[in-house]
Amino acid sequence: MKHPKHSCRVWNDRPGTVLFAFLILFTNGTMLAQELGDHQYTSESIQAGLRVYSRECALCHGPAGDLVSGINLARGEFRTASSDDDLRSVITEGRAQGQMPxxxxxxxxxxxxxxxxxxxxxxxxxxxxxxxxxxxxALFEGRGECADCHRVNGVGPRTAPDLSEIGVMRSPVSLQLNLIDPGAAILPINRPVRIVTRNEETITGRRLNEDTYTVQLIDSEERLRSLQKSDLVTYEISDQPSKQPTSLSSDEVADVIGYLLTLRGAP
Ligand code: HEC
Ligand code: HEC
Known part of the structure; x- marks a missing residue:
């Protein structure tokens, strides 16, 4: 039996695209450094916070943030707060008749x-x-266009990963990276694939699983496909993510992350 060709090369491997790819990488890198500045607190700010925390908060909440029951400040587990603005109000207004001053x-x-x-x-x-x-x-379902690709709690397409439990699966840092630099965040298994079968069918989709002999994917029509590798003439895995960095502002990205962190599966 003639062995089928399994090429695992990248798309866009034509020589002319190298310079172009370099330029994209370069501009992306510069953009990212600035963007992260707006998306994250500076290390000076964190250091200043450490001093305030040791002076004002550690007495009750403890050095690890877990001494008040039902609250773990280090893990982001609060009673009512979720956003940074909520934390602001808790700290400036106090809670529980001054037990939290x-x-x-x-x-x-x-x-x-x-x-x-x-x-x-x-x-x-x-x-x-x-x-x-x-x-x-609102941004997820509207201007952010996330719901055009992602499914949440049974609603939406299957072409991209279901995000119903993403709040327990990923850290804020990894969620943020996925939105502002999807190329750096993409999981190897999620890479887009293009396949040509021996019957000359071309299938594009997102890989779900793969072993030595088979590959499972969701094709562009949202069908779950399981293919024998011996039936494939071409099997290409892209190193490009299938989405662009989001065009939302850094405040809006913070809001979307706030929403993603509430997606914790069935209650
Ligand atoms: C005198 C003890 C005490 C001090 C000091 C204190 N806390 Fe608290 N904190 C509490 C108690 C008690 C609660 C739980 C309040 C409740 O029952 O809702 C709490 C709750 C909180 C919550 C969760 C609120 C919610 O509703 O989700 C946050 C966040 C918090 N504290 C942050 C801080 C920070 C930051 C500081 C220092 C600036 C601080 N606390 C200082 C006792 C304290
Ligand atoms: C064009 C379709 C598309 C759009 C629009 C899109 N995504 Fe995605 N997203 C994907 C695909 C495909 C993946 C899986 C590949 C990857 O990780 O890049 C993914 C991955 C993710 C992941 C990581 C999942 C995991 O398991 O770690 C998160 C989180 C996510 N997207 C959130 C969002 C949010 C929030 C938006 C809107 C701001 C958005 N996406 C917009 C297609 C899309």
């Missing part, structure tokens, strides 16, 4: 302590800004 902090101290909480109480951590989940949901 109201603090009159300077602006740098206030945003610093929020940054330190978002960094997981790790002074060297990364602190992603987290916005309002209600606004985030």
């Amino acid at each position: 109201a603090f009159a902090l300077r602006e740098e101290e206030l945003s610093g302590v929020i940054a330190y909480i978002r960094a997981g109480l790790d002074p060297d951590g990364v602190a992603v800004r987290i916005g309002d989940p209600v606004r985030g949901k």
Whole structure:
């Protein structure tokens, strides 16, 4: 039997595209450095927050943030708060008749302590800004166009991963990366594939699973396909994500992340 050709090369491997690809990479890289600045708290802010936290908060919440029952500041588990603005109100207004006191902090101290909480109480951590989940949901379904590709709680297409449980599966940092630099965030298994079968059918889609002899994918018509590799003439895996970095502003991305973090599967 003649062995079928399994080529696992990348799309767009024509020589002329190399310079172009380089330019894209380059501009992307510059953009990313600036963009991240707006999307994340600075390390100075986190350090300032550490000082405020040790002085004002550690007494009750403990150095690891887990001493008040039902609250784990390091893991982002609160009672009522979810967005950074909610944290602001909790800290400036207090809660539970003053058991959680109201603090009159300077602006740098206030945003610093929020940054330190978002960094997981790790002074060297990364602190992603987290916005309002209600606004985030509206953006997800509207201008952000996320719902054009993603399914949530039984609604939406199957061409992209179902996000119903994404809030427990991924950290804010990885969610953020997926939105602003999808090429860096893409999981190998999720890469787009293009397949030509021996019957000369061309199939494009998103890979779900693969073993030595078979590959499972969702094709562009949202059908689940399982193919024998021995029936394939061409099997190409793209290293390009099938989506562009989002055009939403950094405030809007923070809101969408706030919404994604509420997606935690069936209650
Ligand atoms: C005197 C003890 C005390 C101090 C000091 C204190 N907290 Fe609290 N904190 C509490 C208690 C008690 C609660 C739970 C309130 C409730 O029952 O809703 C709480 C709740 C919270 C919550 C969760 C609120 C919610 O509804 O989700 C956050 C966030 C928080 N504190 C942050 C801080 C920060 C930041 C500081 C320092 C600037 C701080 N706390 C200082 C006692 C304290
Ligand atoms: C053109 C279709 C498309 C659009 C529009 C789109 N995505 Fe995606 N998204 C994908 C595909 C395909 C993947 C899987 C490949 C990858 O990881 O890049 C994905 C991956 C993801 C992941 C990672 C899933 C995981 O398992 O880690 C998240 C989170 C996500 N998208 C959120 C969003 C949000 C939020 C928006 C709107 C701002 C959005 N996407 C817009 C197609 C899309």
